Amino acid sequence: MTASTATEESATAKTGGAARPGTNPTVASLERVRVDASDRTLTTNQGVPIGDNQNTLKAGLRGPSLLEDFILREKVTHFDHERIPERIVHARGSGAHGYFEAYDALTQYTRAAPFAEKGKITPVFVRFSTVAGERGSKDTARDVRGFAVKFYTDEGNWDLVGNNMPVFFIQDAMKFPDLVHAVKPEPHHAMPQAASAHDTFWDFVSLMPESTHMLMWLMSDRAIPRSFRMMQGFGVHTFRLVNAQDESVFCKFHWKPLQGTHSLVWDEAVKISGADPDFHRRDLWEAIESGEFPEWELGLQIFTEEQAEGFSFDVLDSTKIVPEELVPLLPVGRLVLNRNPDNFFAETEQVAFCAAHIIPGIDFSNDPLLAGRIHSYVDTQITRLGGPNFHEIPINSPIAPVQNNQRDGMHRQALHRGRVSYEPNSLAGGCPFQAGTGGFVSFPAAVAEDKVRGKPEKFAEHYAQATLFFESQTAVEKAHIAAAFRFELSKVGVPAIRERMVSSLVNVSQELAAQVAAGLGMAVPAAMPRAIADPQSPEVTVSPALSLMARPGECGIRTRQIAVLVADGVHHVSLLALYNTLTAAGAVVHFVGPRVGMFAGASGEKIEADKSMENAPGFLFDALVVPDGREAVQALAGNGHTMEFIKDMFRHCKAILALGAGRELLEMAGIGPMMDKDEGILLADGADAAQIAQAFVNAVAAHRHPARDSDPPTK
C-alpha cells in the first residue's frame, strides 16, 4: 500500500466514505496509529524486533528467569494496565460510524454547520448503551438506553448525548449522583447487577415524585428494545437554535428509526440475557456487516420562548415532553450507520461524549439538569481517559482544525512548534486569532434575578404527563407496564417502599395502581399528597405518538431472524420455496437442528443447520417455521429442546408457520386449541409452502401477535 492510498483509506474509514482527504487532520493521526497485524514483524513498543515471543529469558533451560528480560516485562506491564476505569453510567455499549445528511438548509433557524445546505453530509460516530449495568453485564436488562451522537462538523465536534426516552428521572443535576447511587448495585453486597428491581432504587424514586413520568417509560416495553436499530432517540432537554442573525428558537431533538420501533417482552428479555448477553451488540454489528445500514430520521420540535411560556408545563423541566400534538416534528435529515469500528477499545470505549460539546448555531437552555451535565462529562473523561488530552485520541479528534494555547498534560500527542503559547502575542503574528462573531457566541439571553436554590412553580406538577403516557398506550402496553411495576416492586423487600410507590401511582391512574396493588397482594393505598394542589390543565390528554404498538412503522421483515427447524427426513422442497421468499424479503433465515451440521432431506438432499436448538434457543428468533416430513417431525418430537423452542415462540407472540406433519409438533406443545383462532399461526401442506410464504411474511412483519399475550389487563 502506498502512503497516499493508505491515507485515503483511513479517511474513508473515519468518515464512512464522506471525508475529503487532505482536509482532515485526524486522518493523518489515524494513519500513524492504525495497525494492521499482517506482514509486519513483531516488535516491542520501542519498535525493536522480537526474536522469541514464546519463552522467558532464563539462566539455563531449567534455570531461574532473569530480571533483564525487558521483552517479558514490557509485555506483562502493558497487560497489567489494559483496563481503564469504566464509565460510571452507560458502561456497556456498542458504537458505529456513519453520516448525517441534511434534507434541506435550515438556515432560517440555525447556523449550525450540519444544517447549512441541502444534502450536506457530516460524519458521525454513534454509541448506544445501557445505563446501570457494568461493562460485562447484559444487553437486555430493563433500562434506559443511551443514544449518543458525535457529529464531526466543519465547525468542531457537536455531541448530542441523548437517550431512547425523551424525559429523565430528575429535574436538577444536583440529584444525579443520588439517582445513580440508588440504581447501581447496593453497596454492601454489590447486587443486583444491571437491574432496577431492588430496594434502594425504589426507595429513592418513591420519595421523588418528579421521577414518576420517567418510571412510566422505564416500566414500558421501551426499556427492553428488540434492537438498538429499532428504538427512538431523544436529546431530552430543550436546546436553542441560533441563526446567523442571532435570532433564537427553542428546539427538541428526536431520532426516529426507519426499521420501526419494536421491543421485546419481559420473559423473552430475561431468557435472552442468559443465552446471548450480547444480543443488541451482535444485532447492530451483524446488520452493518451485512450491508443493512440502520437509519434514523432527525425530527425537530421548534417553538419560541413566547409559545413555551404559555405551556402548562415548563420546557426547562427534563421530566416533561412537549407533546407532538402541541408542537409537531419537522423532519430535517437522516442518520445512517454504515461502518463498524475497527477496534472496540480504541473507538467505542475511548469515545468521549460531552454534553458541553456544542457548535455555533446550537446553544443551551437554562435547564438545570443540562447545566450539571456541561461540567460532568469533560470532568469524567479526564479520569477515565487519563488526562486532559482525550480530544487527541483519534475517535475524539475533530475534523475541524484545533488551534489554541493549551499545552502539555498527560499523553500529549500534538507537537507544538515555536515559543508562543499565549494570547495576545506579537511574536507569532498574533495567531491564533479569536473568531469574533464568526465563532461561537453564547446567545445573549437576559439574566437579572436573585441568586437562589429552588425550582420554578410548574416544576412541582409531577403526574399529568405520567397519566398522558399511560393513557396513550394500547391495552397490551398498559398490561406490560402494570406487570413491570408488579415485578420490580415484588423484588423490593421493605413493604413501606412498595406502598409508597403504589400510593404515588394512584395519582397517575387508579386502574394502574389497582392492578399493581392486586399483583402485590395489597390494598390500594391513599394517593400520595401532591406538591401542587391546583395545576394547570394539560393541553393534550392522549398522544398516539407515545405508543410503540399504535405506530410501529411499516418496515417489512428486513433483518428479521427466522428459525426453520430441521432434522433428518425433513421435507426439503417446501423449505427451499420458503427460504427463497423470506430471503428475498430481506429476512435472515437460519436452519436450526438438534445439532449443527448436515441433515438428509426426505429425498436424500443435504440441508445444513447453522444453529442448534441448544446453542440458539427459540427466543433468539423473530419467527418460526416448523417443517413437514414425518421422519423429521418424529426426530424433533423426541428432542427435549423442541417443545420449549415452540412454546417460547408462542408465549412471546411471534409468527409461527407449521407445514404438513409439523402441525403435530404444535399440538404436542399445547397450542392446538389456539391454532385456528390466532392470526399469527399459519398452517399449510408442505406442497403449498410457496403459496403461504407471502402470508407468513406479513405475519412476521406484524412483529408480534399480542392477542395471545399471557398477561392481558383483564386477568
Ligand code: HDD
Ligand atoms: Fe449522562 C454518560 C445520557 C444526565 C453524567 N449520559 C452518558 C451517556 C449517555 C448519557 C448517552 C453515555 C455516552 C457514551 O456513550 O459514552 N445523561 C444522559 C441523558 C441525561 C443525562 C440523556 C439527561 C437528560 N448525565 C446526566 C447528568 C449527569 C450525567 C445529570 C451529571 C450531572 N453521563 C454523565 C457522566 C457520563 C454520562 C458521568 C458517564 C460516562 C461519561 O459521561 O462519559 O459524565
